[in-house]
Amino acid sequence: MKRQIVTLPLSLMRVTSIDWDIDWRGAPEAGLTDGNTQVVMNQVPRWVGHLDMTMRDDWLRSWRAHRWQAQGRVGIYRLYMFDPLGFNLQAIVGRAVAETGIPFATGERFSSGSGFSPNVYLEAAAAASAGDTYVTVTCTDADLVPAPGQIMSAGDWPMGVVSVEANGDDTYTLGIQMPLRADMAAGDLVSCMATGLFEVDDDLAGAAPYGKLNRSAFSVSFREVLNR
Known part of the structure; x- marks a missing residue:
């Protein structure tokens, strides 16, 4: 259906x-006899x-x-x-x-x-593949530069920004979690x-x-x- x-x-x-x-x-926490903790994601x-x-x-x-x-x-x-x-x-x-x-x-x-x-959008500056934990966007407006802790999305797949690195050419490399869940092409729109x-x-x-x-x-x- x-x-x-x-x-x-x-x-x-x-x-x-x-x-x-x-x-x-994650699965429920499992305590081990050696004092460590096992986490199954x-x-x-x-x-x-x-x-x-x-x-x-x-x-x-x-x-x-x-x-x-x-x-x-x-x-x-x-x-x-x-x-x-x-x-x-x-x-x-x-x-x-x-x-x-x-x-x-x-x-x-x-x-x-x-x-x-x-809504407000940035463009992907480079292609990225599903599973990647970094994406690069183009941003020419200082008010729109992404910030760690921001939630963005591409193709209705949300992603949390964990780091932002300025590349010096109006592009920014964003560390994201969770990893990208669908391929992204250069020029694709990323929702702020x-x-x-x-x-x-x-x-x-x-x-x-x-x-x-x-x-x-x-x-x-x-x-x-x-x-x-």
Whole structure:
């Protein structure tokens, strides 16, 4: 069965607490008799996220509509991994654009009232292969130079930046974890704010009860989809 992909607009990432991390999926710790510790790592780690969210009125209706479209565990969410600590998109494009999106050339928006979700991209300066732990990007804007701790992505595969080395020619070599999961060609786009494909593990995940003010505060957890 082909799973439907539901893109969650950046405007719906109305979060009060954010936790994106890599689940290395290691086996339970095993203590050895010689005092050492044995750790068995899984070959297929994945990104996970836990978000505390608050929204009301139009935003809350839109959230419910996207959840219903995803049909619980059946669908796949394409998420903007909103992470202002790693990359502050609002500071680059402005708060209004970050929250409401980019309209069509005519000035019109989608029926939900939102426009296209904004993002900022760099270009891969050289090819890289799946399994590599370094990628090289071109960046001519000092405000966009990647920083250790930032989460970026290529082709909806997130990667965490662990080191940045300036090469002196407007290119930067980035150490990344987890290793690259798909081949990258020179010129491919690398998202400064990561995007990824995620799923929930409970059909009721993200349910948003509300009160008299049409306001809801809820939590939802996501895990990365590896089989695509």
